[in-house]
Amino acid sequence: MPAENSVEYTLKQAVQQLQESGSDSPSLDAAVLLCHALDKPRSFLLTWPDKILDAQQLAAFDDLLQRRLTGEPVAYIVGEREFWSLPLKVSPTTLIPRPDTERLVEIALDKAMQMEGDILDLGTGTGAIALALASELPQRQVTGIDLKEDAQQLAQSNASALNLSNTQFLAGSWFEPLAAGTEFALIVSNPPYIEKEDPHLTQGDVRFEPLSALVADEKGLADIRHIATQARDYLMDNGWLMFEHGFEQGEPVRELLRSLGYDQVATYKDYGDNDRVTIGQFSSLK
Incomplete structure (x- = not known):
């Protein structure tokens, strides 16, 4: 059982909420949003699953998660989407690649x-x-x-x-x-x-x-x-x-x-x- 407020625990809780909200990619959504909140690469989540997140990190992640739970696209939340292996800034004025x-x-x-x-x-x-x-x-x-x-x-x-x-x-x-x-x-x-x-x-x-x-x-x-x-x-x-x-x-x-x-x-x-x-x-x- 992962420790409460660890990276692994926080991800599992978020994935469950996203599944219930109807996301078609709950695991990916949760990982991208947590990486954005922590300003860390995806490898960090795999390397440090037992890392305990502090209150500020948890609050930042929860803000992002709540936006996604209302249906807002992940690309707009984090402001970026990869296309043809190129990282592109996106905004609500444009389509998401x-x-x-x-x-x-x-x-x-x-x-x-x-x-x-x-x-x-x-x-x-x-x-x-x-x-x-x-x-x-x-x-x-x-x-x-x-x-x-x-x-x-x-x-x-x-x-x-x-x-x-x-x-x-x-x-x-x-x-x-x-x-x-x-x-x-x-x-x-x-x-x-x-x-x-x-x-x-x-x-x-x-x-x-x-x-x-x-x-x-x-x-x-x-x-x-x-x-x-x-x-x-x-x-x-x-x-x-x-x-x-x-x-x-x-x-x-x-x-x-x-x-x-x-x-x-x-x-x-x-x-x-x-x-x-x-x-x-x-x-x-x-």
């Missing part, structure tokens, strides 16, 4: 290897996609754009912290901040794609994320349509456009891209075997 979005990065890297040219990330948020690509392609310039200045500044701060100098982040609506004639080999986006009436908006972490980054008209396709239409003016010849989208949107996104003149249209699965990323290639010389 998710593992499935790494599929978009993988596919983008594959296409980027096939042609030279710069890369554009629309709706960049924390800068997760742009920074992952910039970290793997140090000779390429990667631009990220977000409507919110707070998000743009956060992405720039993440780039600076990671020392990724081959990036720039701009504030504005989609392509608006770009100079006329700017072209990219690859345009990627994880835009708003959820319907306003989608029940998932009232569940889990999504309840705390900005609706403007989640919801789109036309059954979630309005922003995808806008980007796909405008992207044709910003893609190099035979450049690639690719989207992350909802698991039921593969077919309508493929139809949309084909209707706008894109070739080589294809949809890729995420790690849960759901349609998640659709791409298309555009030739400006048709």
Whole structure:
């Protein structure tokens, strides 16, 4: 039986509360929050399970735990989330980077290897996609754009912290901040794609994320349509456009891209075997 107020005891109590509250990752949540409260790495919890926590440490942890028990995402509580092995600062003004979005990065890297040219990330948020690509392609310039200045500044701060100098982040609506004639080999986006009436908006972490980054008209396709239409003016010849989208949107996104003149249209699965990323290639010389 672990001693009361030890690391092991405190974690077990927290895991039980988180399980009862409906967390789908109670052990991970408790560990991340306790590490944050103690300002220690995860290895500390394994190395010192018998360490007795003082009143100040217990109070700091309890404050964090209570926030999580109300449903607030761990990433917002601790202000950080890892993506593509990069530590990224996050805030409630941006979406929380998710593992499935790494599929978009993988596919983008594959296409980027096939042609030279710069890369554009629309709706960049924390800068997760742009920074992952910039970290793997140090000779390429990667631009990220977000409507919110707070998000743009956060992405720039993440780039600076990671020392990724081959990036720039701009504030504005989609392509608006770009100079006329700017072209990219690859345009990627994880835009708003959820319907306003989608029940998932009232569940889990999504309840705390900005609706403007989640919801789109036309059954979630309005922003995808806008980007796909405008992207044709910003893609190099035979450049690639690719989207992350909802698991039921593969077919309508493929139809949309084909209707706008894109070739080589294809949809890729995420790690849960759901349609998640659709791409298309555009030739400006048709």
